[in-house]
Amino acid sequence: MRRDDIPYSMPTTNRPRNAGSAISDDASRLDAVAKVTGQAIYSRDRYLPNSLFAGFIFCPYGKAKLESHASEAAKKIPGVVEVEISGREGQYHGHTVGHVLAESPEALRRGLAAVACKWVREPVRTKIRDGELAEPSPNAKTSDILAKADHVLEAEYETQVQTHCCLEPHGATIDHKGESATCYISTQGTFAATDGLSDAIGLPRSKYEVICEYIGGGFGSKLNGAGKEGVLAARLSAGHNRPVYLFRTREEDQTDTGNRPSGLARVKIGFTKDGTILGGLVQKFGGVGVGRGGGGMSFPSGRYNLGDIQSDHDDVRFNGGAPRPFRAPGHPQGAFCEELMLDEIATKAGVDPLALRLNLENSGARKEMLELGAEIVGWKNRAKTGSQAGVIRRGFGIGSAAWGSGQGRTDCEVVINRDGSIEARTGTQDIGTGQRTTMAIMTAEAIGVPLAFVGVRIGSSNLPVGPGSGGSVTTPSTAPVMAAAAARAREQLLTTIANLNSADASEFDVKGGEILRAGKPFMTWAQACAKIGGEQIVGRAKQGEGERGKGHSDGVQFVDLRVDTDTGVVYVDRVIAVQSCGRVICRKTAESQIIGGVIQGLSYALFENQVLDRNAGSMLNANMESYKILGPNDMPHIEPVLWTKGATGVRSLGEPPVVPTAGAVACAVFNAIGTPVRSIPLTPDKVLAALAGGGA
């Protein structure tokens, strides 16, 4: 409650390792209790009276023609309202070709089953290597570099398809009331979701509201406007004048709502005996399924000086779902390739990988972070790569990230009511980062009241416009504007008090929820607010106001793990994540964001993998059992270290912590066993193959 007493640059006390400061207290997430007790209402929880239920008919194979269906019979199933077949061909598992509308979820399932589609399968391609891949074609300059180099590293790095696995599947409930419509959508963009709905609903934009109070997982795939689900639900609701509920099944969510595309990178990199990298060829392929783009890999990342790199990229199409943005699109896969490549070069040149990075690193901040992380993880305990015997071998690895900080369109308002309550408002949503908490802290701090005084309203397109949650912009966009709006409301209140006392507003101040005059207690907050003429004071601010975060958010991560060389199982023991995000608004939610990024990164590095049947093209693990996600027993000790040196303003934190992890894990496995495993996930079979000599 005493945030004002904490000087800006005071180091946090109970975590002396935090290499900077947290200006605000360790406030808990404002909606934590609501979320863990089930009081929080997600869009998928919106079962409205008199609702209809819709579901998609989709292709279960990689490529197939719809030979026949029994939609006439399905229409006769009790409770089935409508069956529509709109397509005759499936190009991937999950490809939608129609829908069923029914009176209940049970009738919907029966109706979908009764459609009894008969598919005729066709041959499929299920991966990048099934495509015709261009041969590497180094230009004259690259050829020259490679010819002159002491060593050339030739390698192929491969990454898998990762699905978003949102706990709350994609979907919408749309309630069309004739003159207006209410749209509950599981979305990362309440305002973006309004796009495309006008046509589907048949109402002007001002007549409908998109609501998303809570979202059960938003990693990028819920940034697509109202989504296929919202548009169909809106159309059906408008047509039937009843609410329509349309949420994807887990199988559909795993196949038809996007993914992090697979990648393949072939490198030929020339370097000198001492590890100076001269440049070379990076030939990349992105596995985009039926998508038209989106397969790019951030490799080279630009974080390291790699000399003259000729970088080529092709997207490769096959019979799989299209990619969608996924928490730092293109970055974790690029970082995996780049970091492991650096460790391979370092090992070949006989240089310590940390020293190599300190030499190649383009950012002074990340160099300092590398030094701090190395000290915390105990880099000096790292054995030379390939030097260990024994069944259990320990490995250390490094990864890094850089992230620019953007802003989205943001209006904020802060209302002070006569009863003393304060409400901070903007229409953006909380994808889980703690949006309510950061807004409340910024507001409380700017006004000078305890956090408990502030309520927050978000998640509605009827509120002032807020940004879509993509590119890690939500907090950087809203925090400064929120503070500016709050300062304006405070100023209005103090002016009111000053006028009533025939004094100048500059004599007054608010601290700890009390009104001070000339530095001395003057009246309570409640007494002051009771003087408000009319019902309330509203402070407003818009994008561009407040202190904007400048520069990059940087991160480095150190992984300490063990490899069981008898079984190939990798046990990650510790991850040290040094991360900057400008000014830290709330340490707990910031650290939570870093920990979450590391967890998702580890899960990507070790387990997750969309398995398509090579013959039928069906996703065989379209569930959350055999699609493997890291669980409690797989959790290492994760140590987030907030780096606030030179911090100005609020910068991005959502995506960067997921970027370095897979690369750091791969480097650590290489360090432990002496052979690089150039493909993620790093499952035991691959580790054993590498140990047996088949990996590199």
Added chain:
Amino acid sequence: MNPFSLARPKDHAATHALLTGRRFSLPLLKGGGMDVVDHLKEGLWKPDVVIDTRHLRAPGASAPISKDGQTIRIEAWATMSEIAASDILLKDAPCVAHAVGSAASPQVRNVGTAAGNLLQRPRCWYYRNEQFQCLKKGGGTCFAFEGENKFHAIFGEGPCYIVHPSNLAPALCITDAVVHLHGGKRASLPITDLYHTPDKGIRTEHNLEPGEIVTHITLSPAPVSGFYAIKEKQSFDWPLAFACAALQLDGSTIRSARVCAGAVAPVPWLLPGVDAALKGVDLDDDKALRAACAKATEGARPLSQNAYKLTMLPVAVRRAVLMAAGKKVEA
């Protein structure tokens, strides 16, 4: 999901009557119900009655796990959590407790039952997918054979390459367990006769007759026994390979050994070759121990993506043996 009746018959006789009578055409027994719900959700089973069995008590049943003289008894309804935490089993047959404690997740173990664990259906992702009309479902093809078979069998002659999903069964196979039955011509069946390989019948994994109900399991103490599983994920994952071992020791020398492997074959896979090779091996002689355990893969014929199990299985066996003897294993 289709509508079905839920029955809660008062005793085994009434259960048998429901299973064999004419009132229902597709009756289905349910223990904890985990696998039943999976099958219903996956559209694989369309029962007209689901019969809850958890409340059924066989004569003489008291606690979920009990011991009378040299006979340990596990009731059909004992939960996996009860088995994993049983003082009787932890002392007298630790391989059973550890095998079950390693399976699934705490939530599943809290409801999953002993009989349900033994009779659950395989996890093969073609079997579990209603789009693939595989051999087990009356079709003509094993899709794993030319498909994605990383998690499939390395033993058995096919034509179906599932691995048996039970963690409990291999542990019971080395403790002379007997499955006690109600409602058929026989009162019991040795655990080693409970299952058949796919060539002897592909639609089911077990040898129970229609109407036969498992009431309880008895087994012999195996105080020097151990279990080791190799998993990709340490939380809620199916093992890639695991082994159960029961030993008789003379100091650090193995006088006799019984080893059974799991997750490598369509049935619990006994390893008599390893049993024989372990005889006389000094546990402190790791080279000799590894050599004996290497016999575990004799006769294995891996598929296109699961040869790694050939490396893993001897490791699982060795570590199960070491666990049995109370020795430290590497991880």
